Amino acid sequence: MNDLVKQFLPMFIETARDRLKKAEALAISNETKALADELHAFAGEAGVLGLFSLAARARDAETFARSLKPNYAGPDCQEHVEQLSLLVAELTPQS
Amino acid sequence: MSAKSILIVDDSLLFLSIIKSALEQAGYTIEVASGPEALSCLDQEVTFDMVLMDVQMPEAFGDDIANVMRNAYGLAIPIYLLSSLADSELSLRVNEAGIDGYISKNIGFEAIVARVEEILAGSDPAPVNANSTEATH
Numbered sequence: 001m002n003d004l005v006k007q008f009l010p011m012f013i014e015t016a017r018d019r020l021k022k023a024e025a026l027a028i029s030n031e032t033k034a035l036a037d038e039l040h041a042f043a044g045e046a047g048v049l050g051l052f053s054l055a056a057r058a059r060d061a062e063t064f065a066r067s068l069k070p071n072y073a074g075p076d077c078q079e080h081v082e083q084l085s086l087l088v089a090e091l092t093p094q095s
Numbered sequence: 096m097s098a099k100s101i102l103i104v105d106d107s108l109l110f111l112s113i114i115k116s117a118l119e120q121a122g123y124t125i126e127v128a129s130g131p132e133a134l135s136c137l138d139q140e141v142t143f144d145m146v147l148m149d150v151q152m153p154e155a156f157g158d159d160i161a162n163v164m165r166n167a168y169g170l171a172i173p174i175y176l177l178s179s180l181a182d183s184e185l186s187l188r189v190n191e192a193g194i195d196g197y198i199s200k201n202i203g204f205e206a207i208v209a210r211v212e213e214i215l216a217g218s219d220p221a222p223v224n225a226n227s228t229e230a231t232h
Contacts, residue, residue: 004120004204008113015109040151043201044179045109050203059179059201 005049009091012049016042016088020081027077035077036065042084054087099215100124100141104133104157105149105177110200114147114177117204118211130154137168145215146170147198150178150188162192173214177207 019042026035043058061080068074101118105111106129115125126143128136130152136143146164148157157176164170176185176197185197198210 004113004116007116008109011109011112037151037153040179041107041110044149045107045113047179047199047201048110048113048204048207050205052201052203055179055201 008049012045012051013088013091015045016091017085020085020088023081024078024085027081030071032065032068032070032072032077036062039065039080039084051091054084054091057087058084098122098124099144100126101145101147101211102126102128102133102136102143103147103177104128104130104152104160106130106152106154107149110149113204114207117208121208121212123211131160133160134163134168137164137170143172145172145211146174147177147211148174150176150180150185156188158188158192158194161194165193175214 019038023035023038023042026032026038039058039062043055043062046052046058047055061077061084064080065077068077101123103111103114103118103125104127105114108129111127111129115127118125126136126141131154133146133148146161148161150157157178161174161176165174173196174194176189176194177200178185178197179200180188182197182199185199189195189197196214198207200207202210
């Protein structure tokens with residue numbers, strides 16, 4: 001089964017980068033629901049691949065985004081997304 | 096005996112690819128859909144043994160689709176939500192949709208496969224709590 005992690009980790013990283021780039025834009029434009037949905041998808045993809053800590057951080061960020069008013073994300077949301085981006089940057093595909 | 100067949104519904108292509116591969120390695124035949132068009136899969140001649148359904152999708156909530164499968168289509172096979180939502184919310188949605196249960200995405204694909212095997216083997220223990228399977232990565 002670890003072969004699956006090796007197989008899908010590069011795709012996960014690529015997808016995660018895209019999602020977080022989109023999430024960053026949504027945080028800046030204060031689209032909190034769409035931001036939360038993006039973080040939710042990210043959490044699910046990290047969770048199924050067994051990246052449990054990353055998934056937990058994404059769920060925390062999603063919960064925070066859902067707690068906000070519909071049209072105001074604020075700087076804390078951007079901070080959450082930046083932290084997730086740093087964690088994704090630390091992932092290295094296994095050889 | 097032919098392989099058991101599972102319909103998986105999720106809007107994430109990455110998620111579908113991972114869980115499809117994991118379940119196929121475990122010997123299951125998998126069909127996937129990315130939203131409400133999953134209902135059209137039920138009109139085909141393929142007979143499924145189980146449905147795994149994401150909840151938050153752009154075009155519809157998975158529990159609503161599952162409800163239609165169970166109550167309008169009369170689908171009597173196990174229908175489970177497969178989501179990273181909190182256990183308490185999933186439990187509520189399962190009850191409201193009148194379906195069989197849920198599996199958390201947060202437990203990783205190996206545990207998801209094990210849970211599917213338990214369900215299709217006829218034993219159905221309580222849902223695995225994601226908090227009890229914390230990170231090894």
